Amino acid sequence: MKLTRLLIGLLGFLHGLWFLRGGYIESRSGESFVLPIYDWIPTNQWIEITALTLIVVGSLLVAFNVRLRVTATVVALSFAYILFSDWSAFHHSTFLAANLFALLAWSGSTRADSKKAAGIAIQFLVGCVYIFAGLHKLLGDGFRSGLVIEEVSTFISQWIMVHFAGFVPLSVWGTIVIELFITFALLHRKTRVWAAILGIGFHIMILAFTARGALFNMYLPACYPLFLTAEIARLFNWLTPRVPSSIRGLIARLQEPESLVMNTEGAGYASAPPKDSPTKR
Amino acid sequence: MASKSTLRGKRSLVLLIAYAGVILFLGLRSVIPGWEDAASPYGRGFGSWSMYGNHAEVISVVADSNGKKLDAVGLWQGDFVSPATPHVAEAVVDEYARFLHNVNNLGVEDPVRVVVTYTVDSGPEVQVEGTYR
Numbered sequence: 001m002k003l004t005r006l007l008i009g010l011l012g013f014l015h016g017l018w019f020l021r022g023g024y025i026e027s028r029s030g031e032s033f034v035l036p037i038y039d040w041i042p043t044n045q046w047i048e049i050t051a052l053t054l055i056v057v058g059s060l061l062v063a064f065n066v067r068l069r070v071t072a073t074v075v076a077l078s079f080a081y082i083l084f085s086d087w088s089a090f091h092h093s094t095f096l097a098a099n100l101f102a103l104l105a106w107s108g109s110t111r112a113d114s115k116k117a118a119g120i121a122i123q124f125l126v127g128c129v130y131i132f133a134g135l136h137k138l139l140g141d142g143f144r145s146g147l148v149i150e151e152v153s154t155f156i157s158q159w160i161m162v163h164f165a166g167f168v169p170l171s172v173w174g175t176i177v178i179e180l181f182i183t184f185a186l187l188h189r190k191t192r193v194w195a196a197i198l199g200i201g202f203h204i205m206i207l208a209f210t211a212r213g214a215l216f217n218m219y220l221p222a223c224y225p226l227f228l229t230a231e232i233a234r235l236f237n238w239l240t241p242r243v244p245s246s247i248r249g250l251i252a253r254l255q256e257p258e259s260l261v262m263n264t265e266g267a268g269y270a271s272a273p274p275k276d277s278p279t280k281r
Numbered sequence: 282m283a284s285k286s287t288l289r290g291k292r293s294l295v296l297l298i299a300y301a302g303v304i305l306f307l308g309l310r311s312v313i314p315g316w317e318d319a320a321s322p323y324g325r326g327f328g329s330w331s332m333y334g335n336h337a338e339v340i341s342v343v344a345d346s347n348g349k350k351l352d353a354v355g356l357w358q359g360d361f362v363s364p365a366t367p368h369v370a371e372a373v374v375d376e377y378a379r380f381l382h383n384v385n386n387l388g389v390e391d392p393v394r395v396v397v398t399y400t401v402d403s404g405p406e407v408q409v410e411g412t413y414r
Binding site for chain 1: 290293294296297300301304305307308309311312
């Protein structure tokens with residue numbers, strides 16, 4: 001959860017900057033516009049500026065675990081405001097951000113069962129996003145026909161399409177198969193590392209071939225550490241004696257308490273147990 | 282009698298199940314035909330433009346307020362909305378009328394009337410009209 005919190009916090013910060021760069025707070029006078037999903041939601045530029053400021057500052061505070069419950073709640077509410085107050089921002093990445101920060105706020109509880117439940121909820125969210133995205137594409141004619149892939153192509157994918165006729169069907173069915181099954185592969189002990197590598201590669205390819213949903217493509221892999229707690233604990237244990245002492249402190253801060261590490265043989269301790277203590281596995 | 286700790290553990294479980302239920306509903310809404318429209322006031326849900334059905338091409342968007350033609354029209358004109366169902370055009374009408382209603386600097390007076398002409402799979406032209414007050 002700590003690594004995921006750091007990554008999501010940093011992505012929330014980038015998300016805020018992305019809104020800023022996209023002219024979100026100037027939207028009433030710029031080319032874009034603000035149109036609330038529901039009429040009763042106020043669309044006032046000062047509220048927009050406040051929400052965006054809270055996202056940028058709050059996300060950094062979340063990343064570095066400063067009053068997590070409060071800051072993550074504020075960021076989640078700010079994302080929710082943007083989500084519902086502007087249909088052009090009614091987007092997958094904003095939906096994901098609002099949910100993830102709300103769940104991070106839950107994980108800020110001092111109770112282990114709340115932390116665990118929040119972690120499971122994030123895993124469930126990621127799983128649903130993948131599976132329903134896959135089903136959505138499988139059931140709709142537009143994606144299966146390859147039209148969507150052609151419409152959102154970049155110069156890289158256009159070049160490949162010209163030279164490799166099978167690119168579009170491969171992309172279509174590759175995407176559907178990965179989205180439908182990656183969750184199960186991430187949950188299975190023997191396949192989760194490969195699933196995570198495949199997932200990261202998949203999202204990089206989406207970025208390269210469609211240049212769409214940059215943040216969305218980063219939020220999902222940022223949640224992978226929750227599926228790989230045992231492997232990450234092992235990696236940190238391996239890294240700790242091999243890195244300078246200044247970095248060791250950072251690694252120690254990112255190590256999960258043992259109660260949150262998946263109970264898998266060989267996972268190792270987040271911090272080395274005393275030599276004479278019995279091994280608790 | 283259950284201890285405070287057990288009750289809190291149960292509360293986490295109940296919250297988790299409730300959250301999972303909401304996410305599951307939103308997911309199902311995006312894949313079950315008809316659900317998206319039923320749940321969303323403008324036919325636009327978390328799945329964005331629906332992926333069911335045919336391809337609609339918006340040919341023209343014309344709007345007026347109190348009979349005065351609006352120049353700031355054309356946002357969706359010529360847009361190839363794909364893949365989409367015919368109800369996309371209805372959503373365009375609705376959203377466009379709401380957009381014009383909400384933009385302050387165009388001097389738009391209510392009611393805003395919008396007419397969208399579109400085709401589905403290059404078939405005959407269809408017109409949809411909407412008014413926002």
